[in-house]
Amino acid sequence: MKTPLTLTINGETVEALVEPRTTLLTFLREQCGLTGPKRGCEEGECGCCAVLLDGELVDSCLILALEAQGHAVSTVEALAGPTTGGQPALSPLQQAFVEAGAAQCGFCTPGMLMAATTLLEQDSTPDELTVRRALSGNLCRCTGYDRIVRAVQLAAELRHGGTQQGRTP
Amino acid sequence: MHEIAYHAPETLAEAMRLLAESGGAAQPLAGGTDLVLQLERGADPARVAVDLKRIPELQGTRSHGGGWRFGALVRMAELERDAALRAACPALVAAAGFVGGPPIRNRATLAGNICNASPAADTSPALLALGATVDCAGPGGTRTLPLGDFWQGPGQTVLTPGELVTGISLPAPPGRSGNAFARLTRSAMDIALINAAAQVTLDERGHFSDARLALGACGPTVFLVAGLTEALAGHPWNEETRAAAMGMARDAARPIDDVRASADYRRDMAGVLAARCLAQAIGHATGEPAAGKRDRP
Numbered sequence: 261m262k263t264p265l266t267l268t269i270n271g272e273t274v275e276a277l278v279e280p281r282t283t284l285l286t287f288l289r290e291q292c293g294l295t296g297p298k299r300g301c302e303e304g305e306c307g308c309c310a311v312l313l314d315g316e317l318v319d320s321c322l323i324l325a326l327e328a329q330g331h332a333v334s335t336v337e338a339l340a341g342p343t344t345g346g347q348p349a350l351s352p353l354q355q356a357f358v359e360a361g362a363a364q365c366g367f368c369t370p371g372m373l374m375a376a377t378t379l380l381e382q383d384s385t386p387d388e389l390t391v392r393r394a395l396s397g398n399l400c401r402c403t404g405y406d407r408i409v410r411a412v413q414l415a416a417e418l419r420h421g422g423t424q425q426g427r428t429p
Numbered sequence: 430m431h432e433i434a435y436h437a438p439e440t441l442a443e444a445m446r447l448l449a450e451s452g453g454a455a456q457p458l459a460g461g462t463d464l465v466l467q468l469e470r471g472a473d474p475a476r477v478a479v480d481l482k483r484i485p486e487l488q489g490t491r492s493h494g495g496g497w498r499f500g501a502l503v504r505m506a507e508l509e510r511d512a513a514l515r516a517a518c519p520a521l522v523a524a525a526g527f528v529g530g531p532p533i534r535n536r537a538t539l540a541g542n543i544c545n546a547s548p549a550a551d552t553s554p555a556l557l558a559l560g561a562t563v564d565c566a567g568p569g570g571t572r573t574l575p576l577g578d579f580w581q582g583p584g585q586t587v588l589t590p591g592e593l594v595t596g597i598s599l600p601a602p603p604g605r606s607g608n609a610f611a612r613l614t615r616s617a618m619d620i621a622l623i624n625a626a627a628q629v630t631l632d633e634r635g636h637f638s639d640a641r642l643a644l645g646a647c648g649p650t651v652f653l654v655a656g657l658t659e660a661l662a663g664h665p666w667n668e669e670t671r672a673a674a675m676g677m678a679r680d681a682a683r684p685i686d687d688v689r690a691s692a693d694y695r696r697d698m699a700g701v702l703a704a705r706c707l708a709q710a711i712g713h714a715t716g717e718p719a720a721g722k723r724d725r726p
Contacts (some may be wrong), residue, residue: 263435280435283465298550303466304533305618316506316535317666322465323536326435327458327480375531398528 267328269294269318270338278325285309288335296336300399306397310337310371318360336370338418339377339396353377353415358413364402371398376412385416432472432480437480438552441487441595444479449568451477453590458482459502459522460536462529463545463718487595490514495601501594503574505534505542518599520608520626520706520714524555530618542575546584546650547620553580553651554609554626554643559599562706578649603639606630612704613698621646622690625678625702627710634714637661641706642674647682654681655701665712671704678703681703 262277269292276291281298285302288294300308302321309320309356312334312418320333351360353376363369365426371394379386379394389411401409438444448455448634455477456462467473487501490511496515500689508525515522523723528537528551533721543553543563553576561576576597579586588594591596602608614622630639642663659671664670684695712718 279432281431281433282470283469283556296655306461307530307532307619310532317532318535319462322462322533323467324435324458324461326437327461327482329437330481355562376701378531394531406443407520421602 263326265326265329266295267330268332270334280324280326282325283321284313284325284328284333285320288320294337296396298367298370299320305399305412306368306393307371307375308368308391309406310398311380312374315378315381318377334374336373339373352418353380355414356415356418357401358407360414362403362408362411368398368400368402372400372408376415376427379412380416380419386412388413394397431468432466433475434477435480436477437483439483442486444481444484444593445566445568445591447477447479448593451479451591451592455591457501457544457593458540459538459540461667462533463541477710481593482549487503497599499539500598501538501540503539503598505537505539506531508539509534516610517537518555518709519603520555520610520628521552521557521599522537523610524624524626525552527551527612527614527621527624535707538647539597539598542588543579543597544588544594546580546582546586548583548650549621549624549646549718550651551610551612551621551624551645554606554624554645555564556597556599557643557651557653558626558628558641559602559608560628560641562598562600563594564596564598565592566595571595573598577653582649583639602628603630605632607710607712609647609706609709609713611702611709613702623647623682623684623698623702625699625706627706629707629710629714631711634665636663636665638663640707642672642678642703644678644682644699644703646686647695649683651656652681654678666708671707674707675700675704681705 265278266275286412288297297311297320298308300306304319311320314331315348339351375398391409436447456475458478458480489500491498505525505528533556557576557683563574563579565572608628613622626643628641632638638655642657645651653657679696682696682699684692688693
Protein backbone atom coordinates (compact mmCIF):
# COMPACT_ATOMS: atom_id res chain seq x y z
CA MET A 261 0.00 0.00 0.00
CA LYS A 262 1.46 3.34 -1.02
CA THR A 263 2.41 5.54 1.90
CA PRO A 264 2.90 9.34 1.95
CA LEU A 265 6.51 10.46 2.27
CA THR A 266 7.76 13.98 2.90
CA LEU A 267 11.46 14.76 2.93
CA THR A 268 13.96 17.35 1.78
CA ILE A 269 15.99 16.51 -1.31
CA ASN A 270 18.81 18.84 -2.33
CA GLY A 271 17.22 21.66 -0.33
CA GLU A 272 13.69 21.28 -1.68
CA THR A 273 10.70 19.75 0.08
CA VAL A 274 9.44 16.70 -1.79
CA GLU A 275 6.12 14.96 -1.17
CA ALA A 276 5.42 11.59 -2.74
CA LEU A 277 3.58 8.30 -2.36
CA VAL A 278 5.87 5.27 -2.13
CA GLU A 279 5.54 1.53 -1.70
CA PRO A 280 7.09 0.64 1.69
CA ARG A 281 9.53 -1.77 0.01
CA THR A 282 10.97 1.00 -2.21
CA THR A 283 14.58 1.75 -1.37
CA LEU A 284 15.83 5.31 -1.18
CA LEU A 285 17.97 4.58 -4.26
CA THR A 286 14.99 3.46 -6.33
CA PHE A 287 12.91 6.39 -5.08
CA LEU A 288 15.60 8.93 -6.01
CA ARG A 289 16.24 7.45 -9.46
CA GLU A 290 12.77 6.40 -10.56
CA GLN A 291 10.40 8.75 -8.76
CA CYS A 292 12.57 11.86 -8.45
CA GLY A 293 14.53 11.53 -11.69
CA LEU A 294 17.82 11.93 -9.83
CA THR A 295 20.09 9.45 -11.59
CA GLY A 296 23.33 10.66 -10.00
CA PRO A 297 23.21 7.89 -7.36
CA LYS A 298 24.02 4.74 -9.31
CA ARG A 299 22.61 1.25 -8.98
CA GLY A 300 25.71 -0.89 -8.49
CA CYS A 301 26.03 -3.91 -6.24
CA GLU A 302 22.80 -3.16 -4.35
CA GLU A 303 24.25 -4.73 -1.22
CA GLY A 304 26.26 -1.97 0.41
CA GLU A 305 29.64 -3.01 -0.96
CA CYS A 306 30.38 -0.56 -3.76
CA GLY A 307 29.18 2.86 -2.58
CA CYS A 308 28.13 4.14 -5.99
CA CYS A 309 24.61 4.78 -4.63
CA ALA A 310 26.04 6.86 -1.75
CA VAL A 311 24.16 10.02 -0.78
CA LEU A 312 24.15 12.24 2.28
CA LEU A 313 21.36 11.74 4.81
CA ASP A 314 21.32 14.65 7.24
CA GLY A 315 24.91 15.28 6.15
CA GLU A 316 26.11 11.71 6.77
CA LEU A 317 27.34 9.40 4.03
CA VAL A 318 24.98 6.43 3.56
CA ASP A 319 24.35 3.74 0.94
CA SER A 320 20.90 4.56 -0.47
CA CYS A 321 20.43 0.94 -1.62
CA LEU A 322 20.25 -0.22 2.01
CA ILE A 323 17.68 2.32 3.20
CA LEU A 324 13.94 2.19 2.67
CA ALA A 325 12.67 5.48 1.27
CA LEU A 326 10.26 5.71 4.21
CA GLU A 327 13.17 5.65 6.65
CA ALA A 328 14.08 9.09 5.24
CA GLN A 329 10.71 10.53 6.32
CA GLY A 330 11.35 14.08 7.55
CA HIS A 331 15.08 13.90 6.86
CA ALA A 332 17.31 15.77 4.40
CA VAL A 333 18.93 13.95 1.48
CA SER A 334 21.69 15.39 -0.71
CA THR A 335 22.74 13.79 -3.97
CA VAL A 336 25.58 14.59 -6.34
CA GLU A 337 23.14 16.80 -8.28
CA ALA A 338 23.37 19.33 -5.42
CA LEU A 339 27.11 19.91 -5.78
CA ALA A 340 27.24 21.97 -8.98
CA GLY A 341 25.86 25.51 -9.24
CA PRO A 342 23.39 26.74 -11.87
CA THR A 343 24.04 25.89 -15.51
CA THR A 344 24.96 28.82 -17.71
CA GLY A 345 25.52 28.54 -21.45
CA GLY A 346 25.02 24.78 -21.26
CA GLN A 347 27.86 24.40 -18.73
CA PRO A 348 27.12 23.65 -15.09
CA ALA A 349 29.18 25.60 -12.56
CA LEU A 350 31.24 22.75 -11.09
CA SER A 351 32.03 22.83 -7.37
CA PRO A 352 35.72 23.09 -6.39
CA LEU A 353 35.63 19.36 -5.55
CA GLN A 354 34.22 18.47 -8.95
CA GLN A 355 36.72 20.78 -10.62
CA ALA A 356 39.52 19.01 -8.77
CA PHE A 357 38.23 15.62 -10.03
CA VAL A 358 38.40 16.99 -13.58
CA GLU A 359 41.87 18.45 -13.15
CA ALA A 360 43.30 15.33 -11.50
CA GLY A 361 41.71 13.00 -14.07
CA ALA A 362 39.91 11.21 -11.24
CA ALA A 363 37.10 9.80 -13.36
CA GLN A 364 37.42 7.17 -16.04
CA CYS A 365 34.14 5.36 -16.67
CA GLY A 366 32.51 7.67 -14.12
CA PHE A 367 30.16 5.16 -12.52
CA CYS A 368 31.71 5.45 -9.06
CA THR A 369 32.20 9.22 -9.29
CA PRO A 370 28.91 10.40 -7.72
CA GLY A 371 29.52 8.23 -4.65
CA MET A 372 33.17 9.26 -4.49
CA LEU A 373 32.18 12.92 -4.62
CA MET A 374 29.68 12.50 -1.78
CA ALA A 375 32.22 10.60 0.35
CA ALA A 376 34.81 13.32 -0.32
CA THR A 377 32.26 16.02 0.50
CA THR A 378 31.65 14.67 4.02
CA LEU A 379 35.37 14.12 4.55
CA LEU A 380 36.30 17.70 3.63
CA GLU A 381 33.60 19.01 5.96
CA GLN A 382 35.17 17.13 8.87
CA ASP A 383 38.84 17.53 7.92
CA SER A 384 39.90 20.44 5.75
CA THR A 385 43.45 19.12 5.20
CA PRO A 386 43.22 15.33 5.15
CA ASP A 387 46.40 13.31 4.69
CA GLU A 388 46.52 10.46 2.20
CA LEU A 389 45.63 7.71 4.68
CA THR A 390 42.66 9.72 5.93
CA VAL A 391 41.40 10.17 2.36
CA ARG A 392 41.82 6.47 1.62
CA ARG A 393 39.96 5.49 4.78
CA ALA A 394 37.16 7.95 4.03
CA LEU A 395 36.77 6.46 0.54
CA SER A 396 37.07 2.84 1.71
CA GLY A 397 33.33 2.24 1.25
CA ASN A 398 33.49 3.30 -2.41
CA LEU A 399 34.86 0.97 -5.07
CA CYS A 400 36.48 2.14 -8.31
CA ARG A 401 37.35 -0.46 -10.93
CA CYS A 402 39.15 1.93 -13.31
CA THR A 403 41.50 4.40 -11.73
CA GLY A 404 43.41 2.47 -9.10
CA TYR A 405 42.31 5.24 -6.72
CA ASP A 406 45.52 7.32 -6.88
CA ARG A 407 44.00 10.07 -8.99
CA ILE A 408 40.87 10.14 -6.85
CA VAL A 409 42.94 10.55 -3.69
CA ARG A 410 44.95 13.28 -5.42
CA ALA A 411 41.74 15.02 -6.50
CA VAL A 412 40.40 15.12 -2.94
CA GLN A 413 43.66 16.57 -1.65
CA LEU A 414 43.70 19.05 -4.53
CA ALA A 415 40.17 20.14 -3.60
CA ALA A 416 41.34 20.69 -0.02
CA GLU A 417 44.17 22.87 -1.31
CA LEU A 418 41.88 24.82 -3.63
CA ARG A 419 39.63 25.57 -0.66
CA HIS A 420 42.59 26.99 1.20
CA GLY A 421 43.73 28.91 -1.86
CA GLY A 422 47.01 26.99 -1.64
CA THR A 423 49.14 25.26 -4.21
CA GLN A 424 49.67 21.62 -5.07
CA GLN A 425 53.26 21.47 -3.93
CA GLY A 426 54.34 19.04 -1.27
CA ARG A 427 51.14 16.96 -1.36
CA THR A 428 51.89 13.87 -3.35
CA PRO A 429 49.46 11.02 -3.04
CA MET B 430 11.39 -7.56 -2.74
CA HIS B 431 7.98 -8.82 -1.71
CA GLU B 432 5.31 -6.50 -0.35
CA ILE B 433 6.01 -5.28 3.15
CA ALA B 434 4.34 -3.01 5.66
CA TYR B 435 6.39 -0.34 7.38
CA HIS B 436 5.79 1.23 10.78
CA ALA B 437 7.84 3.86 12.60
CA PRO B 438 6.52 3.91 16.20
CA GLU B 439 7.67 6.65 18.57
CA THR B 440 7.62 4.63 21.78
CA LEU B 441 9.04 1.27 22.80
CA ALA B 442 5.61 0.18 24.02
CA GLU B 443 4.11 0.85 20.59
CA ALA B 444 6.98 -0.99 18.86
CA MET B 445 6.47 -3.99 21.13
CA ARG B 446 2.73 -3.95 20.44
CA LEU B 447 3.37 -3.94 16.67
CA LEU B 448 5.91 -6.75 16.94
CA ALA B 449 3.63 -8.85 19.14
CA GLU B 450 0.58 -8.29 16.93
CA SER B 451 2.31 -9.52 13.80
CA GLY B 452 2.76 -13.02 15.17
CA GLY B 453 6.37 -13.38 14.08
CA ALA B 454 5.93 -11.75 10.66
CA ALA B 455 7.62 -8.55 11.84
CA GLN B 456 11.26 -7.65 12.22
CA PRO B 457 12.64 -4.72 14.22
CA LEU B 458 14.50 -2.38 11.83
CA ALA B 459 17.45 -0.41 13.21
CA GLY B 460 20.27 0.46 10.80
CA GLY B 461 18.88 -1.83 8.11
CA THR B 462 22.26 -2.72 6.62
CA ASP B 463 21.50 -6.42 7.05
CA LEU B 464 17.70 -6.41 7.19
CA VAL B 465 16.97 -4.31 4.09
CA LEU B 466 19.31 -6.55 2.12
CA GLN B 467 17.59 -9.68 3.46
CA LEU B 468 14.17 -8.22 2.63
CA GLU B 469 15.31 -7.36 -0.91
CA ARG B 470 16.63 -10.85 -1.50
CA GLY B 471 13.56 -12.47 -0.02
CA ALA B 472 15.89 -14.16 2.46
CA ASP B 473 13.88 -12.81 5.37
CA PRO B 474 10.24 -13.85 5.38
CA ALA B 475 9.30 -10.74 7.37
CA ARG B 476 6.27 -8.90 6.04
CA VAL B 477 6.37 -6.04 8.52
CA ALA B 478 9.32 -3.77 9.26
CA VAL B 479 9.08 -1.98 12.61
CA ASP B 480 11.53 0.92 12.38
CA LEU B 481 12.94 1.67 15.84
CA LYS B 482 14.79 4.87 14.94
CA ARG B 483 12.14 7.28 16.27
CA ILE B 484 12.19 5.76 19.77
CA PRO B 485 14.18 8.07 22.07
CA GLU B 486 14.82 5.50 24.82
CA LEU B 487 16.78 3.27 22.42
CA GLN B 488 19.24 6.05 21.52
CA GLY B 489 22.60 6.91 22.93
CA THR B 490 25.51 5.64 25.01
CA ARG B 491 25.57 6.05 28.79
CA SER B 492 28.62 5.63 30.97
CA HIS B 493 28.01 4.73 34.61
CA GLY B 494 30.44 3.64 37.31
CA GLY B 495 33.09 2.79 34.72
CA GLY B 496 30.67 0.56 32.77
CA TRP B 497 28.74 1.38 29.63
CA ARG B 498 25.29 0.94 28.21
CA PHE B 499 24.62 1.23 24.50
CA GLY B 500 21.02 1.75 23.38
CA ALA B 501 19.86 -0.52 20.58
CA LEU B 502 20.21 2.33 18.06
CA VAL B 503 23.86 3.19 18.79
CA ARG B 504 25.72 3.04 15.49
CA MET B 505 29.28 1.96 14.70
CA ALA B 506 30.23 5.52 13.73
CA GLU B 507 29.11 6.79 17.15
CA LEU B 508 31.34 4.23 18.88
CA GLU B 509 34.28 5.26 16.67
CA ARG B 510 33.89 8.93 17.69
CA ASP B 511 33.64 8.21 21.44
CA ALA B 512 37.03 9.17 22.88
CA ALA B 513 36.26 7.95 26.43
CA LEU B 514 35.11 4.58 25.09
CA ARG B 515 38.21 4.35 22.89
CA ALA B 516 40.43 4.85 25.93
CA ALA B 517 38.62 2.28 28.08
CA CYS B 518 37.53 -0.28 25.47
CA PRO B 519 39.83 -0.05 22.45
CA ALA B 520 38.79 -3.60 21.51
CA LEU B 521 35.21 -2.51 20.86
CA VAL B 522 36.08 0.76 19.12
CA ALA B 523 38.61 -0.95 16.85
CA ALA B 524 36.10 -3.69 16.01
CA ALA B 525 33.38 -1.13 15.20
CA GLY B 526 35.85 0.63 12.89
CA PHE B 527 36.25 -2.54 10.82
CA VAL B 528 32.57 -2.98 10.04
CA GLY B 529 32.01 -2.26 6.32
CA GLY B 530 32.99 1.20 5.09
CA PRO B 531 32.00 4.65 6.36
CA PRO B 532 28.49 4.62 4.78
CA ILE B 533 27.75 1.30 6.48
CA ARG B 534 29.13 2.47 9.84
CA ASN B 535 26.88 5.55 9.68
CA ARG B 536 23.85 3.21 9.74
CA ALA B 537 24.82 -0.18 11.19
CA THR B 538 24.07 -0.60 14.89
CA LEU B 539 25.89 -2.55 17.57
CA ALA B 540 22.65 -4.30 18.57
CA GLY B 541 21.94 -5.16 14.94
CA ASN B 542 25.40 -6.67 14.60
CA ILE B 543 24.78 -9.14 17.45
CA CYS B 544 21.17 -9.83 16.33
CA ASN B 545 22.36 -10.73 12.82
CA ALA B 546 24.40 -13.38 14.67
CA SER B 547 27.11 -13.77 12.05
CA PRO B 548 29.98 -15.87 13.44
CA ALA B 549 32.33 -13.40 11.70
CA ALA B 550 30.76 -10.19 13.11
CA ASP B 551 33.57 -7.91 14.24
CA THR B 552 32.01 -6.39 17.33
CA SER B 553 30.96 -9.80 18.72
CA PRO B 554 34.35 -11.05 19.98
CA ALA B 555 35.06 -7.62 21.49
CA LEU B 556 31.73 -7.55 23.36
CA LEU B 557 32.16 -11.15 24.49
CA ALA B 558 35.70 -10.60 25.78
CA LEU B 559 34.53 -7.48 27.63
CA GLY B 560 31.75 -9.43 29.38
CA ALA B 561 28.73 -7.84 27.66
CA THR B 562 25.14 -8.50 28.67
CA VAL B 563 22.10 -8.05 26.42
CA ASP B 564 18.85 -6.40 27.52
CA CYS B 565 15.81 -7.86 25.76
CA ALA B 566 12.13 -6.92 25.89
CA GLY B 567 9.22 -8.91 24.55
CA PRO B 568 5.67 -10.09 25.17
CA GLY B 569 6.90 -12.16 28.13
CA GLY B 570 8.60 -9.20 29.80
CA THR B 571 12.21 -8.11 29.99
CA ARG B 572 15.34 -10.18 30.55
CA THR B 573 19.08 -9.63 30.60
CA LEU B 574 21.37 -12.33 29.22
CA PRO B 575 25.12 -12.81 29.13
CA LEU B 576 26.12 -12.34 25.47
CA GLY B 577 27.55 -15.87 25.39
CA ASP B 578 24.01 -17.24 25.92
CA PHE B 579 22.48 -15.03 23.20
CA TRP B 580 23.59 -16.87 20.05
CA GLN B 581 22.43 -20.35 19.07
CA GLY B 582 24.12 -20.72 15.67
CA PRO B 583 24.84 -18.78 12.50
CA GLY B 584 22.01 -16.23 12.14
CA GLN B 585 20.22 -17.65 15.18
CA THR B 586 19.61 -16.02 18.53
CA VAL B 587 17.50 -16.87 21.56
CA LEU B 588 15.11 -13.98 20.78
CA THR B 589 11.53 -15.22 20.72
CA PRO B 590 8.90 -13.87 18.26
CA GLY B 591 8.07 -10.30 19.17
CA GLU B 592 11.16 -9.90 21.36
CA LEU B 593 13.83 -7.30 20.62
CA VAL B 594 17.16 -6.12 22.01
CA THR B 595 16.82 -2.79 23.82
CA GLY B 596 20.48 -2.32 24.76
CA ILE B 597 23.88 -3.84 25.43
CA SER B 598 25.85 -3.28 28.64
CA LEU B 599 29.51 -3.64 29.51
CA PRO B 600 30.65 -3.95 33.14
CA ALA B 601 33.38 -1.64 34.42
CA PRO B 602 36.72 -3.14 33.36
CA PRO B 603 38.66 -4.49 36.37
CA GLY B 604 41.69 -2.54 37.63
CA ARG B 605 45.00 -3.32 35.86
CA SER B 606 43.10 -4.70 32.90
CA GLY B 607 43.41 -4.12 29.20
CA ASN B 608 41.68 -5.21 26.03
CA ALA B 609 42.34 -5.44 22.32
CA PHE B 610 40.86 -6.63 19.03
CA ALA B 611 42.59 -8.20 16.04
CA ARG B 612 41.35 -9.34 12.68
CA LEU B 613 42.56 -10.89 9.45
CA THR B 614 41.10 -9.80 6.17
CA ARG B 615 42.16 -8.91 2.66
CA SER B 616 40.61 -5.47 2.27
CA ALA B 617 38.63 -2.75 4.00
CA MET B 618 35.21 -3.93 2.91
CA ASP B 619 35.70 -7.66 3.30
CA ILE B 620 34.28 -9.82 6.06
CA ALA B 621 36.85 -11.09 8.58
CA LEU B 622 38.64 -14.34 7.71
CA ILE B 623 38.86 -14.68 11.45
CA ASN B 624 38.85 -12.18 14.29
CA ALA B 625 39.61 -12.19 17.98
CA ALA B 626 39.44 -10.03 21.08
CA ALA B 627 41.08 -10.31 24.48
CA GLN B 628 40.67 -8.84 27.91
CA VAL B 629 43.44 -9.46 30.42
CA THR B 630 43.74 -8.52 34.08
CA LEU B 631 47.17 -8.41 35.69
CA ASP B 632 48.19 -8.74 39.34
CA GLU B 633 50.57 -6.36 41.12
CA ARG B 634 53.58 -8.24 39.72
CA GLY B 635 52.26 -7.86 36.18
CA HIS B 636 51.33 -11.55 35.95
CA PHE B 637 47.97 -12.74 34.67
CA SER B 638 45.11 -12.91 37.13
CA ASP B 639 42.44 -13.25 34.45
CA ALA B 640 42.46 -13.75 30.68
CA ARG B 641 39.54 -13.90 28.30
CA LEU B 642 39.94 -14.57 24.60
CA ALA B 643 37.02 -14.57 22.16
CA LEU B 644 37.36 -16.03 18.66
CA GLY B 645 35.17 -15.18 15.65
CA ALA B 646 34.69 -17.09 12.37
CA CYS B 647 36.12 -20.12 14.17
CA GLY B 648 32.83 -21.91 14.81
CA PRO B 649 29.06 -21.58 14.45
CA THR B 650 29.02 -18.74 16.98
CA VAL B 651 31.64 -16.42 18.45
CA PHE B 652 32.94 -18.05 21.66
CA LEU B 653 35.36 -17.66 24.56
CA VAL B 654 38.35 -20.01 24.70
CA ALA B 655 37.65 -22.14 27.78
CA GLY B 656 40.25 -22.58 30.52
CA LEU B 657 42.52 -19.72 29.49
CA THR B 658 42.48 -18.01 32.89
CA GLU B 659 43.29 -21.31 34.64
CA ALA B 660 46.22 -21.89 32.26
CA LEU B 661 47.69 -18.39 32.51
CA ALA B 662 46.86 -17.19 36.06
CA GLY B 663 49.94 -16.47 38.14
CA HIS B 664 52.24 -16.57 35.11
CA PRO B 665 53.88 -13.68 33.26
CA TRP B 666 53.55 -13.13 29.50
CA ASN B 667 56.55 -14.92 28.03
CA GLU B 668 57.41 -17.40 25.29
CA GLU B 669 55.95 -20.26 27.31
CA THR B 670 52.58 -18.66 28.09
CA ARG B 671 52.42 -17.26 24.57
CA ALA B 672 52.85 -20.73 23.09
CA ALA B 673 50.31 -22.16 25.54
CA ALA B 674 47.70 -19.52 24.62
CA MET B 675 48.32 -20.01 20.90
CA GLY B 676 47.87 -23.79 21.29
CA MET B 677 44.65 -23.37 23.28
CA ALA B 678 43.22 -21.00 20.64
CA ARG B 679 44.09 -23.41 17.82
CA ASP B 680 42.59 -26.34 19.72
CA ALA B 681 39.41 -24.43 20.52
CA ALA B 682 38.86 -23.26 16.93
CA ARG B 683 36.35 -25.29 14.90
CA PRO B 684 36.43 -23.33 11.64
CA ILE B 685 35.00 -24.25 8.25
CA ASP B 686 36.45 -24.20 4.74
CA ASP B 687 34.81 -21.52 2.65
CA VAL B 688 35.49 -19.11 -0.18
CA ARG B 689 37.50 -16.80 2.11
CA ALA B 690 39.90 -19.27 3.72
CA SER B 691 40.49 -22.92 4.51
CA ALA B 692 39.73 -24.36 7.92
CA ASP B 693 43.41 -25.26 8.37
CA TYR B 694 44.50 -21.71 7.68
CA ARG B 695 41.87 -20.29 10.02
CA ARG B 696 42.92 -22.70 12.80
CA ASP B 697 46.53 -21.68 12.42
CA MET B 698 45.64 -18.00 12.37
CA ALA B 699 43.52 -18.39 15.52
CA GLY B 700 46.81 -18.96 17.32
CA VAL B 701 48.45 -15.99 15.67
CA LEU B 702 45.58 -13.62 16.48
CA ALA B 703 45.41 -14.96 20.04
CA ALA B 704 49.05 -14.02 20.61
CA ARG B 705 48.63 -10.69 18.87
CA CYS B 706 45.61 -9.51 20.78
CA LEU B 707 46.77 -10.84 24.16
CA ALA B 708 50.02 -8.87 23.68
CA GLN B 709 48.07 -5.76 22.72
CA ALA B 710 45.71 -6.17 25.67
CA ILE B 711 48.69 -6.40 28.03
CA GLY B 712 50.06 -3.25 26.38
CA HIS B 713 46.75 -1.51 27.04
CA ALA B 714 46.75 -2.69 30.68
CA THR B 715 50.30 -1.49 31.34
CA GLY B 716 50.22 1.59 29.14
CA GLU B 717 53.03 0.22 27.01
CA PRO B 718 51.76 -0.39 23.48
CA ALA B 719 52.69 -3.79 22.08
CA ALA B 720 55.19 -3.71 19.26
CA GLY B 721 54.26 -5.20 15.94
CA LYS B 722 51.60 -5.23 13.36
CA ARG B 723 48.55 -2.96 13.39
CA ASP B 724 45.48 -4.53 11.91
CA ARG B 725 44.41 -1.51 9.93
CA PRO B 726 43.48 -1.81 6.26
